Amino acid sequence: MTRSLTILGATGSIGRSTSEVVLAHRDEFRVEAVVGGRDAAALADTAKKLGARFAALADEAGGQALKEALAGTGIDSGAGDAAVIEAAERDADLVLAAISGTAGLRPTHAAMKPGRRLALANKESLVCAGAAFMADARRLRVEIMPVDSEHNALDQALAAGGNKDVEKAIITASGGPFRTWPRERIATASPKEASAHPVWSMGNKINIDSATLMNKGLELIEAHHLFGLEAERLDVLVHPESIVHGLVQWSDGAVTAGLALPDMKVPIANALRHHARLRMDLPRLDLAAIGRLSFERPDEARFPCLTLAKAALRAGGAMPTILNAANEIAVEAYMAGQIGFYAISETVESVCSTFSARKIAAPATVFEALALDEEAREGARRLIPAYTVSTLLSGARKGR
Template identity: 50%
Template sequence: MKRRIVILGATGSIGKSTLDLIERAPDAFEVVAVTAATNAAALADIARRTNAQFAVVAHERRASELAEALMGSSCRAAAGEDALIEAATMDADLVVAAIVGCAGLRPTMAAVEAGRTVALANKEALVTAGALMTQAASASGATLLPVDSEHNAIFQCLAGNRAEDVSRLILTASGGPFRTASAESLQAMTPAQAVAHPNWSMGAKISVDSATLMNKGLELIEAHYLFGLPSARIDIVVHPQSVIHSLVEYVDGSVLAQLGSPDMRIPLSYALAWPARMATPAERLDLQQIARLDFEAPDLVRFPALRLAREALEASAAAPIVLNAANEVAVERFLAGKIGFTDIPALVERCLDRSDHTPPASIAEVLEIDRVTRDLVGGMMEATCP
């Protein structure tokens, strides 16, 4: 029987990689629904290619464009947040949650509350609403499958072992394009330099996060909620080759690592086929060609974002929301050429210092803290920029 798949965020990089795997195994998968933010034309093409039953564009002003593009097909078209939630809760074996940003919070939570198996590629789901999301999963019986390469690696290393036997988790970081850059040179780094990741092909925002090490900080927060370990038992190590994606240390001193080429189709395939595995076109690992694997401690002076993320995790359930929102706005301003590279963590830290939110009790409260933080960053920018 074919596995029924919903793809939230089908036109993004994760969505495209998911579709690549699904279209290579047409006898194994059936696409039930696909969604996108604004790209109605690309979404319609995907819906036609996969024979999806339902296609949703988030922005309602694109509704007529999507409907027109799907005219004559059997695919139903819709737009808006209610339609996104409908797609997320359709009868499916797996919901791939790949909507970027807080826009993915409500549909992802809806899928979790409906008891679906959710492949989590949306960082914000756990960074901003980790406690709410994991509590909802426990209540509904939903299964959360991590898609981030690091968390997927940990998930694989935990398979067949007891949670109580885990001593610590070790997330690996490539170090980004500025790993060896001096502190003095970082302020002058340009957006073009920041998005030129040495190993992974990613979008601009996540590439900048990798350059600041904020990406690893967000993954630290995700790991806490996914695997239930406190901050003190989650370590970060810089591993420039990006061959080992993460490790798990057990109480007996054994350390299990997951290795693979830097190709997101590997962790995605694990989620798509779980608990089985499926073939992928990913390049096979050649350790003789790689020859060496290097490791070093992250530099928290040159890259304070990682320190800020750990402090936010240890502070309160609200602090990671502030961290994430402030970082998103700061990265957006950096990419627009309005602030320097080192201004990104500086703005985030100022927001964290000025915030005093109580832990959110709902997704609505998460989104309100997110909104207030974005306004705060905007006010800071207006106060400091002519």
């Protein structure tokens, strides 16, 4: 049966991999709409390759360029927020939600329609507005399939038993580019060094989050909402080979794990055709050739962002929303060369501390989450100028 599909974030790394899966299985999918950010030429090329009916560009200024690039194809187009929401709401059986950052929250939420499947690759939907997002999903009977390799592996592993029998659900981390670096050296790392991920090809923001291990903290928060597991039953292991993506430890001592070569097309294919696997022409996992799989505990002294994210998950309420907002601003400042590496965690910790005294409840709606997100961002922006050149190495001194 052919299923209609919309791809939000079609020109990003997840979107490009999704296109490859779809093109390899043209008889399985009909593409309804594609959404991109600023690159009109790339979005037009994607829309034409996939035979999409509608293309929407988030950047309104690129609307004319997109229209011209699609002239004569019969593909309708639009630009700006309204066009993105229109694409998300168009009739489709399945929506792949891969717009990165908080910018993806509204269109991802708009994509939730009764009985629809949502292949979710936007962290912020669950980190910023997890309780409200999942409540709406239940109300609308939306099936959410995780696309992140870690959550997709857990989703498959959890099929081996019931939630009450789960002792630990564990996601893995490659360890990022600084896994073996001393704290003093990490403190002086440049954005270029931090964005050089050793395994995955991702955007700069996600690469920086991998370097700080904040991405693993955010993934713990996601797992809490996706699988209904408390913070005490969630954990992280560093696994440099990135072969084991998620493990479930059961009450009888057994462990079920999800393994695959590190290729995002594997979890994407699973999310698109859950319960009916697509045959993918990809290299097969050869454990004998790999020879060894290694694991280690994350060093939270060198990577304090993971500690902060765990604390936000335990605190609950609005703290994950605040944590994520502060982190996005701090990472932007780091990538712009305004602050040092450890000022990212210092900024996040300071903003979270400021808001924690208010004991704000979890946002009841996506719009409440976005309002709180902006308030926390403003708090982080006010802190950035305090991190002058003389304080860039403070993280290194603290670690001695």
